[in-house]
C-alpha cells in the first residue's frame with residue numbers, strides 16, 4: 229500500500245533546506261506521494277528511510293514472472309479483492325503437470341503444447357508445464373528429471389515449473405539453465421537448500437506450509453537468504469479451506485500491507501485426484517485469486533472452459549471486449565452479397581461472424597459503434613438506434629461496395645426499421661432472424 | 676509469527692427465506708428449504724459461519740421442450756414428456772427443489788394439472804415459472820397459485836413488466852416470488868422496493884440478478900452479485916435478499932453445450948464440454964454469492980452440490 233504524504237514526511241529530514249527544489253520537506257513529501265518527483269532529489273534521506281520508502285512503493289502482491297525462450301507468464305501485482313473495484317490484471321497461468329517417469333510424456337506435452345482455441349477473436353493456449361520428479365530422491369530419479377525437462381524442451385518453448393526436492397531438482401534446472409523457471413517447493417524441512425537452488429538458478433520458489441503463520445515465517449527466512457521471487461502453496465483440505473486462506477492472503481497483502489505473504493498463490497486442482505472435481509477446484513482458483521493453476525488433466529473441452537472463465541473474470545469491467553467498428557468482409561463478398569448490421573460487442577460480433585463464415589455464404593458485416601454493447605443492451609441504452617446505424621452506413625460508405633441498397637437488421641431490433649427507413653430513404657431495410665444461428669438459412673431463402 | 680487476519684465486521688446480513696411448507700405448516704411438502712442468513716461474503720467461514728447451505732434446483736418443463744440440447748434429451752429420456760416422472764427423476768438426481776417451467780402451449784388447466792402432478796410426485800419444495808410473456812404468465816400463474824394455496828411455492832419470473840399480478844396472487848395465497856432484473860444493482864433494489872410496497876414481506880422474495888453463461892457475459896452477473904452481497908452486508912435493506920441464478924438455462928443455450936457438430940475441434944468432447952459449461956458457470960456464481968442455483972443436467976447437479984458441500988466444511 230502506498231504511503232500518504234504525511235507518512236512520507238515523517239521519514240524525511242525535517243530541515244526544510246530546499247535543495248530538492250521545494251520550500252519544505254512537507255511540500256516535497258506531497259509531491260512524492262503523488263509520484264511527481266523522485267526520492268533521489270533529496271540528498272539527505274537516511275538509508276533506513278530509503279528502504280522503507282522503497283518497500284512502500286512495491287506492489288502489495290509481488291509480480292512474479294516465469295520466462296523461457298521468449299515466452300513469459302506473469303502473476304501478482306493485483307490491487308483489489310473484487311474485480312468491480314478496478315480490475316484483475318495478471319491472468320493466472322495455466323500449467324499442465326507431467327511426471328518425469330511417464331513413458332507417455334512426449335505425447336502429453338505435444339498435445340497440450342499444440343493446443344490453441346479461439347474465443348471472440350483471441351487465441352488462447354495453455355501457459356506452461358510442470359515437470360515432476362516422481363519416485364524417491366535417488367540418483368536415477370534426479371537424472372530422470374533432467375531427461376524429462378530435455379524432452380519437454382524439445383517439444384515446448386513454454387515456461388516450466390519443476391517439482392522435486394534439493395536432490396532431484398539440480399538436474400532439471402541444469403536442463404533449462406538460462407531460463408527463469410519456478411521450483412517446487414520449499415517447506416520447513418528443506419528451505420535452506422531450496423533457497424540456495426533458487427538463488428543459484430534464478431528460479432522463483434514456491435513455499436509450502438500448512439498454516440499462514442508457517443508460510444510467513446518461511447518466506448521471511450528465505451528472503452533473508454536473498455530470494456525475492458516467491459509463490460505460496462496454501463495447502464488446504466477442501467475448497468472451503470482453500471478459499472479462506474486465499475482470501476486471507478490477498479487481504480493481508482492489500483489491506484495490511486503484510487509483506488511476508490505479499491506473493492502470488494499457486495493452486496494444484498489435480499491433487500484432488502478426480503478430473504470432475506479438478507475442474508471445479510480449478511474454477512475456484514481462477515475466480516479466487518490464484519496466480520498459477522497446475523492441472524493434471526489436459527482435455528481440450530476443459531482447457532477451453534477454463535481459459536474462457538479466466539478471460540471473463542479478468543476482463544476489465546470498465547471496458548467490455550469489443551471489436552473496431554467498420555465493414556467486415558466475410559467469405560469474400562461481392563457487390564451482390566447481402567449487408568448485415570450488428571454491434572461492436574465482441575461476443576455479438578463473433579456469434580454473427582462465425583455463423584455466416586461457417587455457412588460459407590459471403591456477406592458484408594456492418595459493425596456499428598455501440599460502445600461495446602450487445603444488440604439489446606445497446607438498444608436499451610440508446611447506443612444502437614436508427615441514427616447510429618445510418619451514420620455507420622454513410623461513414624463506411626457501404627453504398628460504394630454493394631449494388632443493391634439493402635441492409636439487414638437483427639431480429640431483436642425490428643422496431644428500428646421504420647425510423648431507419650426515414651434516416652436512409654433510398655435503402656431497403658430488412659429484418660433478419662432474432663438469433664444468429666438462423667442467419668444462414670435466412671440468407672439462403674430470403675436474400 | 677502470529678498473524679492478525681483482517682476480518683470484516685458487517686452491520687448487515689442477508690434475510691432468511693423458506694420455500695415450501697410441510698403439512699404442519701399448511702402445505703404438503705416432505706421438507707422445506709431455507710436459504711440466506713449470511714453475515715459475510717460467500718463461505719468465509721473464518722469470519723462467520725454460513726448459516727444455510729445454498730441449494731440446487733433442477734429445471735423441468737410441463738411439456739417436452741423442443742429446443743433443448745440433445746445431450747439433455749438423452750439424459751432425461753421419456754421422463755421429459757411427463758412432468759411428474761421428470762420431477763421424480765430430478766429428485767433422485769439430488770435436487771433440493773424443483774423448478775417447473777410452464778409453456779405458452781399450456782392452458783390454465785394444463786398448468787394446474789402439471790403443478791399438482793409434480794407436487795404429488797415429489798416431496799420437494801417447488802418453484803413455478805410462467806412462460807415469460809406477461810399476459811400469459813398471469814393467465815397461468817394465478818390459477819396455479821390459487822390451486823396450491825399454502826404450499827409456499829415460489830412464483831416467477833417477476834420482472835418490472837409483469838410483477839404486479841404475480842405478487843398479488845403470491846400475497847393472497849401464501850406463496851413467494853422470484854424477482855428478476857437485468858444485471859444491475861439499482862434495478863434489483865428498485866424491483867424489491869416495488870414488490871414490498873405492494874405488501875409482500877421481504878422474506879418471501881428471492882432476487883434473481885440474471886446471469887450470462889460462461890463466455891456469454893458471466894462476468895457481468897458475477898460482479899453484480901458480489902456488489903449486491905456487499906451492499907446487503909453494508910446494511911442496504913433492499914439488497915438483503917438471497918440470490919438465485921439460472922446457469923442451467925443460460926449455459927445450455929450456449930453453442931458450446933447445445934451443439935455437437937460443426938464446431939471447432941479445439942472445443943473437445945461435446946458431452947464433457949456441456950457439463951463443464953454448466954458446472955463452471957454455476958461454480959463461479961456460487962463463489963460470488965448464489966444461494967439457489969437452477970441447473971439442468973444431473974452430473975452438473977452432483978458436481979455443484981459437492982462443491983457447495985466442500986465450501987460449507989468448517990475447520
Ligand code: B12
Pocket residue numbers: 548568569570571573575576579580600601602603604605606607608609636637638639640660661662663664665667857858859862885886887891892895
Ligand atoms: C450482459 C447484459 C448486460 C451487460 C452488458 C453487456 C454488453 N457489453 O453488452 C450489462 C450488465 C452492462 C447490461 C446493462 C444493461 N442492460 Co442488459 N443484458 C445483458 C444480457 C444478460 C445479455 C446480453 C448479451 O450479451 N447477449 C449475448 C449477445 C451475443 O446477444 P446479441 O447481441 O443480442 O446478439 C445475438 C442476436 O441479437 C443475433 N444478432 C446479433 N447481431 C445480428 C445481426 C443480424 C443481421 C441478425 C439477423 C442477428 C444478429 O445474434 C446474436 C446471437 O444469437 C441481456 C439478457 C439476456 N439474457 O439476453 C440483458 C438485456 C439485453 N439488458 C437489458 C437492459 C434493459 C439493460 C440496461 C438498460 C439496464 C439498466 N437500466 O441499467 C443496461 C444498459 C446499459 C447501459 N445503460 O450502459 C434488457 C433489454 C430489454 C429490452 N428488450 O429492451 C435485457 C434483454 C434484459 C431484460 N430481459 O430486461 N446488460
Ligand code: SF4
Pocket residue numbers: 240241242243244245246247248249250251252253256269270271272273
Ligand atoms: S532536500 Fe530533503 S531535507 Fe531538504 S527540503 Fe527537500 S526534502 Fe527536506
